[in-house]
Amino acid sequence: MTALASHPKREGTLLAALEGGGLRRSLDGGLTWAEAGAGLPAAPITALTVAALDPDMIYAAIRGDGLWRSEDSGESWHFVMDRPYLEGTEHDVLSLVSVASPSGMGGIWLYAGTKAGLTRVPDCFCRWQDVTAGDAMDALAAGKSPPPAAPLPLGEPIANLALAPDAPQRLYAGLASGLWVSTDAGVNWAQASPGATEALAVDPADPLHLVAARESGLSVSRDGGATWTRSTPFKDS
Numbered sequence: 086m087t088a089l090a091s092h093p094k095r096e097g098t099l100l101a102a103l104e105g106g107g108l109r110r111s112l113d114g115g116l117t118w119a120e121a122g123a124g125l126p127a128a129p130i131t132a133l134t135v136a137a138l139d140p141d142m143i144y145a146a147i148r149g150d151g152l153w154r155s156e157d158s159g160e161s162w163h164f165v166m167d168r169p170y171l172e173g174t175e176h177d178v179l180s181l182v183s184v185a186s187p188s189g190m191g192g193i194w195l196y197a198g199t200k201a202g203l204t205r206v207p208d209c210f211c212r213w214q215d216v217t218a219g220d221a222m223d224a225l226a227a228g229k230s231p232p233p234a235a236p237l238p239l240g241e242p243i244a245n246l247a248l249a250p251d252a253p254q255r256l257y258a259g260l261a262s263g264l265w266v267s268t269d270a271g272v273n274w275a276q277a278s279p280g281a282t283e284a285l286a287v288d289p290a291d292p293l294h295l296v297a298a299r300e301s302g303l304s305v306s307r308d309g310g311a312t313w314t315r316s317t318p319f320k321d322s
Contacts, residue, residue: 090133092158093250093289094140100159102130102145110159124162126150132181136208137193137250144195146178152195152210169213171201180246185253186270196271198243198258203236203271216271235273237265245285249292257295257310259285264297264310277310 092098097114100121106129108122122145129148136142143155145162152166168175180198184205193208196216204213216236237243237258245259258265258274259282266277280300288294293309296316304313 088130088133088145090135090143092140093135095158098158100133100143102133104129106130108145108159121159122162123160125153132178132197134181134183134195137183137185137253144181144183146181146197148177152178152206166206166210166213169197169199169201169204171199171204171213176201180243180259182246182248182256184248184256184270185250194270196246196256198246200242202239203243203258205271235275237274238262245282247285247287247295249287249289251289252292255292255309257285257287259283259297264295266309278306278313 086101087104088102090100097112099111099115101109101118103109106127107120108125108130109118110121111118125145126147128150130145131148132146134144136144141156141158143159145153147153151164151168153162154165155162168177176199178197178199182196184194184196185192186194194205195208196203196205203216205216206213238260241260241262243258243260247257248255254268254270256267256271261281262276263279264277264282265274267274282297282299284298286296293307295306295310297304299313301315303316305316306313
C-alpha cells in the first residue's frame with residue numbers, strides 16, 4: 086500500500102492505494118474492500134488527501150502523471166494538474182495535504198512534498214508555487230526585503246505531511262532527519278524531534294496528539310512531536 090485516506094464525515098470509509106497501481110475503497114473500516122478509481126491512470130498513486138472544506142472531494146497524486154481529483158468520494162476521477170516543476174524538472178508528489186487558508190484562491194491550498202522540497206497550489210490549479218509569507222510579494226513589489234523564512238532542509242524528500250483540520254496553520258512534515266513542525270502554514274519550520282518518520286497521523290481533535298511510525302516502531306506524542314512514547318505492540322487475536 087502506497088497511500089491511505091479516511092473520510093472525516095463518514096466513519097469507516099477508507100481509500101487505499103495499492104503498490105502496483107489501483108485504488109480500493111472500504112465502507113466498513115477495512116473489513117471488506119472494493120475497486121474504486123474509475124478513470125485513474127494505471128500508474129501507482131503516491132499520495133492521497135481529502136479536501137479540507139469538502140470531504141467528498143479527494144485528491145490523488147499519480148506517479149509520472151500529475152494530480153487528479155474526485156468529487157464523489159472516489160467513485161470517478163479527472164485530471165487537474167501536472168506534477169510540480171522544481172529545480173528544472175517535474176517531480177512526483179510523495180505527500181499531499183489540503184489546508185484551509187484565507188490566502189488560497191478559494192480558501193484552500195494543496196501542499197505537496199517532493200524529493201526536491203515543499204510546494205503548494207491554490208485550488209484554482211493555476212500553478213505550483215513556493216511556500217512564502219503572505220506579504221512576501223507585497224514586500225518585493227515595494228522594493229523591500231521579504232520577511233525571513235526558515236524552510237525545510239534542502240535535499241531531503243518530504244515523505245509525510247499532516248495537520249489537524251481545526252489548526253490549519255500547524256503543519257507537520259516527516260523527513261529522514263526527523264519530524265518538523267510549522268506554525269505559520271509552512272513558511273517557517275523547526276525540528277520537533279530527530280529520527281526518520283515513515284508515516285504520520287494527527288488527532289483531528291488535538292493538533293498536538295500524533296501517532297507515527299518511527300525508527301523505534303509505532304509511537305505516540307502528546308506534545309506535538311517533542312517527546313514520544315512507544316505504542317503497545319500489536320497482538321494476534
